[in-house]
Amino acid sequence: MTTEHNLRSNFVFAPPEDNPAAWQASLETFRDALERAFPDAFLETNTSSLRDVPVLDFEIEVAPDVFVTGTAAMPAPDYAHVSIIDVTTDAAALFAQWLRDSYVPSPATVRFLSSFVMENGDETPWPLPATGDATEIEAVLRNHLAAAGAE
Template structure:
């Protein structure tokens, strides 16, 4: 694969310690796109969260498709761009739109997947010596409460394949007895000092 031509999703967002630091106004963002790019279309949509979906083309013919949201954390998502293309948009956002150039953080979809797997490993594969949420939140740019929901069974399964063992929460549960109705079986109790595993099926 030619990484220079690889297209993926890029997440641009405000720092965890200042999630509203962009002062992102969706109408103002749409107007800024119109003032910068020769071809622009955008609309505001209300779904799970209020967002502004946009399509824009630069003078060099680079197409940008994505959305902006200011719910929870100021965020812009670009879909299907190469690293060089995303760099053009990030430079505009940083230098021409944001109140301060040091307020932008960014990551790619593959990087986010790797981060979720690392969080699953840190929290679920160390028994009662699991990593604490506070330093993990700081390192990953998430809130402390967000660490609980940052990964799911899929990430834990991927880690299991890599390290050759299952999460501690799964290992603690006894196997179901043949023919027994599991709906009437109480959930297993974790060992003292640990939290209940998040990978119950």
């Protein structure tokens, strides 16, 4: 019997700390990539109340009836992060695979952190696997949450 995992968390994805410009990201290129991959995406540019920088709020359907809501902040080539909010690990894995395989220039340049781990005082990002499908990414996300005692 399989246990269904409905635990939800927030995840943040970012370039490597030692190479913050690795993505060479901008809100425009991220918006364009989302529009190409998810034609029915909800996309809205706003200003972050926390940092007073432009952000892109989005909601996309990563699989039939599986939606991911998030915010991307990319105000400079050497600063980028994408947060997804209140997602299960399977939905987060689908988004992470798209980000790694379709947006960032090198699959080895994505690291992530969850709100559960941060709430426990650990702010050390984990690397996203550079290869593998969403199932393999989901296993890494689950291990990350388990390290914080969330699973």
